[in-house]
Amino acid sequence: MFIFYVRWTTSRHLRFPKCSHSTSIVKPLNVAFFGSDIFSMHILEHLYKLFANGKSPIKHLEVVTTISTSNTVMHGAEKLKLTTHIWPNTDALLSKSSVQFDIGILASFGQLLPKKLIECFPLGIINVHPSLLPRWRGSSPLIYTIASGDQIGGVSIMDIRPKHFDIGPILMQQSFPLSNNIKMLELLETTANVGCSLLNTVLEDPIKARQNSQEQSSLDVAYAHKLNKHAFYIDWFNQTVEDIERLYRALNDIANLRTSFRQKPVRLKLLTLIHDQNIIDNLNVISSQPGTAIYNRTLECVCIRCKNGWIGFQKIAYRKSMYARDFQNGYISKIDRFIFDSIHNPLFDHIYDRRLPS
Template structure:
């Protein structure tokens, strides 16, 4: 039922667009941008350059964002001296603003939009989403893409629907391969660049882009839920070395991975993959218990046993940050056997069942 309603919504608005706009009158556009984080800021900076250098394309650019001390877009908009509207005061856009906005562009905004706001934009609101929808709908697609070991990712430009995340028809989509050791921030930059390129094409003719929009497939739907604090913890009994490496590349540039010792968190830094078979053989003769921590002098790291092998960290933070040798001298050497606790990581509840078959 909802998909039929969505199609009606698209076709109804295309009909209205054609009466309100022609190809020659679509430009220049009054644009309201919705965003909050680093990915959003990449898209905003691109739109700002269009606004600054090509008034025939964007005549007015204003920003909608949330109040937060960590809000990258709020800080960026201030530096760019762009008019900023604070969410959720949508009346400042709909009825109080002197500008009649043509189109809304959203990227990683994290808020559900009401119907009356979407319908106040003659050309609707479109979303730059960094995944190949319907894979990884939700707030954290970049993290889940890396943590799940996807070989391919991409960007989708989609139509926003009221009170739902990432379900609207896709106006344009582009895929690209992922390198073996890619980090989340590297993926973010590539995705933002691809998103800007796609956005340029959509803005050339928004009506035609909508006419060619495709409903999302009903199969292959996965969700990238918001990461909670347990998403950073390692489950030594159930996580493989590959799982931990992927999790590290997905999250480490946001916050350190963690484990537990004496009921207190230990932050794990500077991951080291252990490939020397002789070192692995020596470690295996000492213990096969997941969570066991052993200092290796040649690697200068704490080697920790996981489900299928060993993984190393050169630096740890327990009460204070220290190198592996100091952690060895201060804690490991004083115990007969040093074992970190396993903590269930709910992020993997979604990943294990949703990995693309090899």
């Protein structure tokens, strides 16, 4: 169970373009939702429940999403029988829809919105972002939150600004402590639930929420850059046991961590932390070279040396997936010194300089 802390902020000197945001909108609201992934779908399902409730602040709901075979929102909107528009063709949304939309709600959409589109919504477009902005602006805030070892997570409801991601004024924020073993999907569900709760408050009076908003600080800005395949690789020379364990919790719900052996890819499964000091001492006697792999019968895992110690994996996928004992018999035992390649991980280029003090 998480304990939530609500942070309310106000500003007296906000300026908005003339005619951008109406002060005379009458509820219930006509809403256009922009999203594409699992986090988006959590928010859309909540909005749909509000829409289906006759006494809710939402009178009409339509969806804007992108074309993709794995698009969670596309399939979800079809099941909910919601009118769906494909980005970037929004002409039907703006000119052919049966209603005039009051507000846009965006969650993990991944597309820059033009000024012309934003100004078509009298109450603008707001974004549900799963981090405490300005920390972890960008496309992968949940992953960076875990991989960086943040002890506090949160959600921000912000105003969308054209041609930029995650720079608009904050309407509401809520923070909560993170457990030391939280995984990505668990954090995703928590932030989605918090985001839905914040949306309830904002939609009760979106004009007041905007009047009480505050510009983001220009200090402590951190970016959660889009992932590439190298983000899943382990740099045995430069990453610590703690780095690798956090990376595993951040990414394993998406795909396995990776290394390579003789330039061929290896996937690492079922991470095991090694706490027995006797085992660690024995491993240190054998080797201190990062990347060295040694099978341990007691733990039934392949122990691999990293920057500051040893970390284990119970399953290895090299050509085919196998348990650690089979990997020992098939590969490690046949080589005098089995050493995995150390591959640079660009994710940590951004994390090391932006990690918060403990």
